Amino acid sequence: xxxxxxxxxxxxxxSGPVSVAERQREKARPxxxxxARVPIYPKLVHGPWRWLKWALLIGMLAIYYITPWIRWxxxxxxxxxxxxVDFAGGRFYFFMIQLWPQEVYFITGLLVMAALALFLVxxxxxxxxxxxxxxxxxxxxxxxxxxxxxxxxxxARMRLDAAPxxxxxxxRKTGKHAVWIGIGFGTGGAWIFYFHDAPTLIRTFWxxxxxxxxxxxxxxxxxxxxxxxxxMREQVCIYMCPWPRxxxxxxxxxxxxxxxxxxxxxxxxxxxxxxxxxxRGDCIDCNQCVVVCPMGIDIRNGSxxxxxxxxxxxxxxxxxxxxxxxxxxxxxxxxxAAVAAxxxxxxxxxxxxxxxTLYYAGALVLVSGxxxxxxxxxxxxxxxxxxxxxxxxxxxxxxxxxxxxxLKIANHGFETxxxxxxxxxxxxxxxxxxxxxxxxxxxxxxxxxxxxxLRVFVTAPAAxxxxxxxxxxxxxxxxxxxxxxxxxxxxxxxxx
Amino acid sequence: xxxxxxxxxTGVETTGHEWDGIKELxxxxxxxxxxxxxxxxxxxxxxxxxxxxxxxxxxxxPGILNQSDRADVMAELSELQAQRGKGEALLVxxxxxxxxxxxxxxxxxxxxxxxxxxxxxxSCHGVGGGGAPGYPNLRDDVWLWGGSLEEIxxxxxxxxxxxxxxTRMSQMPAFGRDGLLPSTQIADLTEYVVxxxxxxxxxxAVARAAPLFANxxxxxxxxxxxxxxxxxxxxxxxxxxxxxxxRTAINGQIANARNGVMPxxxxxxxxxVIKALAVYIHVNAGGGEPSIVPAAAPxx
Numbered sequence: 125x126x127x128x129x130x131x132x133x134x135x136x137x138x139s140g141p142v143s144v145a146e147r148q149r150e151k152a153r154p155x156x157x158x159x160a161r162v163p164i165y166p167k168l169v170h171g172p173w174r175w176l177k178w179a180l181l182i183g184m185l186a187i188y189y190i191t192p193w194i195r196w197x198x199x200x201x202x203x204x205x206x207x208x209v210d211f212a213g214g215r216f217y218f219f220m221i222q223l224w225p226q227e228v229y230f231i232t233g234l235l236v237m238a239a240l241a242l243f244l245v246x247x248x249x250x251x252x253x254x255x256x257x258x259x260x261x262x263x264x265x266x267x268x269x270x271x272x273x274x275x276x277x278x279x280a281r282m283r284l285d286a287a288p289x290x291x292x293x294x295x296r297k298t299g300k301h302a303v304w305i306g307i308g309f310g311t312g313g314a315w316i317f318y319f320h321d322a323p324t325l326i327r328t329f330w331x332x333x334x335x336x337x338x339x340x341x342x343x344x345x346x347x348x349x350x351x352x353x354x355x356m357r358e359q360v361c362i363y364m365c366p367w368p369r370x371x372x373x374x375x376x377x378x379x380x381x382x383x384x385x386x387x388x389x390x391x392x393x394x395x396x397x398x399x400x401x402x403x404r405g406d407c408i409d410c411n412q413c414v415v416v417c418p419m420g421i422d423i424r425n426g427s428x429x430x431x432x433x434x435x436x437x438x439x440x441x442x443x444x445x446x447x448x449x450x451x452x453x454x455x456x457x458x459x460x461a462a463v464a465a466x467x468x469x470x471x472x473x474x475x476x477x478x479x480x481t482l483y484y485a486g487a488l489v490l491v492s493g494x495x496x497x498x499x500x501x502x503x504x505x506x507x508x509x510x511x512x513x514x515x516x517x518x519x520x521x522x523x524x525x526x527x528x529x530x531l532k533i534a535n536h537g538f539e540t541x542x543x544x545x546x547x548x549x550x551x552x553x554x555x556x557x558x559x560x561x562x563x564x565x566x567x568x569x570x571x572x573x574x575x576x577x578l579r580v581f582v583t584a585p586a587a588x589x590x591x592x593x594x595x596x597x598x599x600x601x602x603x604x605x606x607x608x609x610x611x612x613x614x615x616x617x618x619x620x
Numbered sequence: 621x622x623x624x625x626x627x628x629x630t631g632v633e634t635t636g637h638e639w640d641g642i643k644e645l646x647x648x649x650x651x652x653x654x655x656x657x658x659x660x661x662x663x664x665x666x667x668x669x670x671x672x673x674x675x676x677x678x679x680x681x682p683g684i685l686n687q688s689d690r691a692d693v694m695a696e697l698s699e700l701q702a703q704r705g706k707g708e709a710l711l712v713x714x715x716x717x718x719x720x721x722x723x724x725x726x727x728x729x730x731x732x733x734x735x736x737x738x739x740x741x742x743s744c745h746g747v748g749g750g751g752a753p754g755y756p757n758l759r760d761d762v763w764l765w766g767g768s769l770e771e772i773x774x775x776x777x778x779x780x781x782x783x784x785x786x787t788r789m790s791q792m793p794a795f796g797r798d799g800l801l802p803s804t805q806i807a808d809l810t811e812y813v814v815x816x817x818x819x820x821x822x823x824x825a826v827a828r829a830a831p832l833f834a835n836x837x838x839x840x841x842x843x844x845x846x847x848x849x850x851x852x853x854x855x856x857x858x859x860x861x862x863x864x865x866x867r868t869a870i871n872g873q874i875a876n877a878r879n880g881v882m883p884x885x886x887x888x889x890x891x892x893v894i895k896a897l898a899v900y901i902h903v904n905a906g907g908g909e910p911s912i913v914p915a916a917a918p919x920x
Contacts (some may be wrong), residue, residue: 513748514748515748519760520760520761523859526759556908558906558908559722559723559903578723
């Protein structure tokens with residue numbers, strides 16, 4: 125069953141009273157090229173979704189602030205910070221994992237996985253990311269909370285903004301902005317600890333001895349946090365963020381979203397205590413869903429670009445439903461298909477398994493599998509063989525031919541590795557490395573956590589005065605693992 | 621002051637200047653432009669005070685910041701010298717064998733050696749050290765003056781046929797140019813040398829040249845032609861020919877005897893750099909101790 129909700133046509137003007145937000149919107153309809161911002165004063169609401177948002181806010185901020193301080197013992201002079209992006213040393217540390225710059229594809233893979241997981245969750249449950257996890261909404265939530273502490277709830281804030289400047293207004297506004305900037309500074313300050321040793325940086329930062337990038341990053345993030353979460357808020361989501369526009373491609377009529385159950389709510393209208401409920405909907409048009417909305421929208425207009433799926437209107441409506449003694453859930457996480465089915469008098473069904481969700485889940489499993497496989501088979505010792513090209517070969521006095529190579533041996537581990545190098549493909553070839561004791565196979569000690577360049581030479585008897593190139597290979601054995609690095613052996617008589 | 625003329629279309633005064641009938645209106649400057657102009661004046665005053673600005677008879681006003689680009693460059697240069705000094709000290713204190721055997725020191729020496737070689741040696745010996753006619757190949761196992769680390773270092777220090785008292789020196793006579801031998805005998809000797817290196821030659825010419833070789837060449841190149849490193853005489857029995865293996869090239873060398881030169885690098889580079897260069901050359905020649913005398917070749 126496909127339901128087409130046509131939003132391109134003008135909705136008929138609602139017969140009931142027009143919401144405050146709608147009236148404000150009407151006033152602010154664009155008259156030129158720019159839309160004036162309608163100030164939003166979200167009201168505090170209580171309920172399970174609000175509690176979930178508080179819990180996630182505290183949890184995620186705790187992860188953000190505490191992570192750089194977790195210590196993780198590493199051998200030698202390596203940093204002991206569990207999570208560290210070490211630009212100077214060219215390493216990314218994540219607990220037991222250590223990534224080199226050339227392994228950045230693991231981070232790419234992680235981002236691809238995150239994107240696919242986001243697609244899957246959006247197809248199933250709507251924009252949960254926007255409502256609960258996005259830094260923009262989390263920090264905005266925190267800033268609105270600070271605003272309430274200084275200026276009171278919705279009505280007090282509206283009065284305060286309308287009032288002329290006074291000492292009371294001045295200190296409340298000043299205090300609010302000071303705390304906002306403080307939080308912004310804390311945000312930027314925590315960010316830089318991911319790039320330097322945190323205990324060292326926190327000392328050097330205050331005495332002006334930290335790297336300039338730390339101060340600049342901190343200043344930029346302080347500024348953006350203060351501006352985005354304090355001043356721009358929902359405008360970031362509506363005008364700057366691409367996700368509200370992209371998510372339309374993931375959502376369908378079976379996606380769970382914050383939904384006004386119009387089948388139950390309409391026709392809406394004010395309700396007096398003495399009246400019955402027959403012949404009318406449960407919505408008493410109290411506007412509570414609108415005043416609590418941090419995006420300033422009316423969820424009763426259906427799913428819309430601005431909605432971040434946070435569920436605060438659910439809590440607000442449930443509170444009212446309890447008061448008027450109607451069942452909860454007039455606004456709830458529901459699907460468009462279910463609403464349409466009930467409108468048509470059928471039983472609503474939820475379908476989580478759909479082609480769309482299967483595609484996303486399949487892609488996610490595939491990419492995760494590739495990532496895990498790539499990580500499992502990651503070589504502790506990586507070898508590249510660079511063949512000398514000038515001259516490509518040298519003929520020796522006895523007629524034999526010598527080729528020179530530079531082996532770049534990367535030891536990703538934390539311990540010195542002993543490796544055996546063999547050369548195959550050329551009969552009678554002898555391998556040597558200047559400065560290393562002669563042995564067969566060539567045994568070399570490779571220092572940990574760095575790339576060791578090794579000059580090696582292969583000397584082989586060659587057919588007289590014949591030029592050509594043979595396929596050959598280095599095989600490198602370390603701790604029972606052998607890897608083969610293909611190369612070539614060039615020969616001919618000396619040009620002189 | 622007389623009233624300036626007014627432009628009849630705009631009502632703006634003209635400046636009174638006229639070029640071929642074109643008049644200039646005296647419009648006021650845009651305000652933003654004026655403010656930028658004032659800001660520049662204010663900036664320049666601050667700049668005079670802080671930075672070197674006004675020329676005087678004996679120099680210039682230094683400004684209170686005492687800024688000097690020259691001093692900055694000197695400071696950076698001395699910092700660079702201090703940094704280089706560390707590597708230099710390491711190279712000087714270690715022996716050539718230690719440098720080659722230690723992976724870190726070897727990598728350092730190769731890096732230093734490569735850049736110095738590229739700037740100073742590559743123009744004759746080739747970027748990779750592969751040599752060219754007249755300029756020895758530094759990658760193989762043929763060494764006129766010895767291929768051990770110490771011998772290479774010494775050759776670098778004293779050069780070849782330079783004014784250094786210990787320079788590598790050998791002087792082959794120009795048998796043709798100086799009239800020591802007639803050209804027919806030089807042609808016979810050419811055949812003899814070709815035969816020495818195991819190639820086919822005219823047997824009659826070889827027989828004629830045998831006493832000539834014994835009298836004129838064997839003193840340095842040895843009776844069997846394997847050469848003598850002490851005298852700087854190349855081995856004539858191998859496949860390596862500094863000035864070319866063709867008959868015309870050999871004939872030319874006997875007649876006109878080119879004696880190549882290499883500068884002494886000891887007075888140009890510090891001892892550490894010379895050592896790095898010696899290690900670079902030795903490593904790229906495959907390391908080890910190359911022998912110059914092959915299995916004795918029978919006299920033809």
